[in-house]
Amino acid sequence: MTTPTLSVEELRAAVERELPGVRADLERLARIPGIAFDGFDFTPLERSAEAVAELLRGCGLDTQIARIGDGHPAVIGVKPAPPGAPTVLLYAHHDVQPVGDLSLWESDPFEPVERDGRLYGRGCADDKAGVLAHVAALRAFGSGTADDRLPVGVVVFVEGEEEFGSASLPALLEAYKETLRSDVIVIADSGNWDIGVPALTTSLRGIVNMFVEVKVLKQAVHSGMAGGAVPDALMTLSRLLTTLHDDNGDVAVEGLVSTAAAPLDYPEDRFREETGLLDGVEFIGTGRIVERLWTKPSIAILGVDAPRTGEAPNAIVPTAKAKISIRLAPGDDRKRAYEIMKAHLEKHVSWGAHVDVTFEHDGDPIVIDATGPAYDAARAAFREAWDGTEPVDIGVGGSIPFIATFTEAFPGASVLVTGVEDPYAKAHGPNESLHLGEFAKVCLAEALLLRNVAAL
Known part of the structure; x- marks a missing residue:
């Protein structure tokens, strides 16, 4: 067992000392528009990986940029454990989501700006702040300096394509399995229950994305000459999509799994404010909010291919296509869910229309048994960093499929x-943003976690 080298108060002071430099580095990293989606310039991803590698080298880690085939660059930094000490793997990702409609941003998405205690910009929260939380914890121990007192071994793994599905992650984990092997894995890509209330994420929904295309004609025909006898593809597709939910808004596809949620109350007024739901718009589904978000399936229609209204002729549309996303409750199986959904769509299409269902991508749901010394160490670190506030275990409605990949690669x-x-x-x-006060607590909590793990 390794004795911690810094006291709690020394770590508090160290994190406070390092935060200005950490924030400056976060802003520099957030200015790099590293997007892994098809159709974007991938040069910024290379710059982003180099910037992360430079940060890790500054912490004294033996660092390399790794990729598999045509995959985007990941960064791996290693600092061996002192004799008898455990090794902790610290995960984050440096790629970001596309910005979408620029007119909806209140400031340049790639020029971070502070407003009312929050730092706004794409990636400032998801997940470049995760990268810098790791850096902050290492710097707090003086990692890479003459006064280095880091009490554990660390492997920092920063992925470069998480937002685009982590396609090369399994191969990366296999190729670098011995380098990445560790006793504790910290995945800094989720969130906390509320401002001032820390959390461990213990369940996430899975995901299945697919396309459904409806065809009724070989080509478009005059809507006056054929209308009333020939169905149009948009109407047919619309009818099909409405079969996915019942009148309450619950998923109506038989066979998808639902489970119980944690005994937490998610106030509807808070959720309405967080999501920006318009006045008068009702929630869908039944049961507690946390059940609807964490442990029941949901289905969203993400997009439709059809003629644009400004260009549409007076002709019956021959084909229409929709992209559908299913979020799967913990305990469901992604392959089984796809077949259930495909069968439902094929069964419920109207008027004998032709329907093609094609797979896009999927990911497993996950449930973590958050018991044992490492989880106790994390909760103790949270309590200290949040000044005595008790952490909670939460589910997440979103999906992080690579967590299952990690648990399979490193089952111990x-x-x-x-x-x-x-x-x-x-x-x-x-207008993605990072709460700077909470970020300071996250950085302190991670430093305290490393200290606590060293004492296990």
């Missing part, structure tokens, strides 16, 4: 899913 490791986001971070949306 304790996986801690943490993060920098709060309910107002607006990750993936316009």
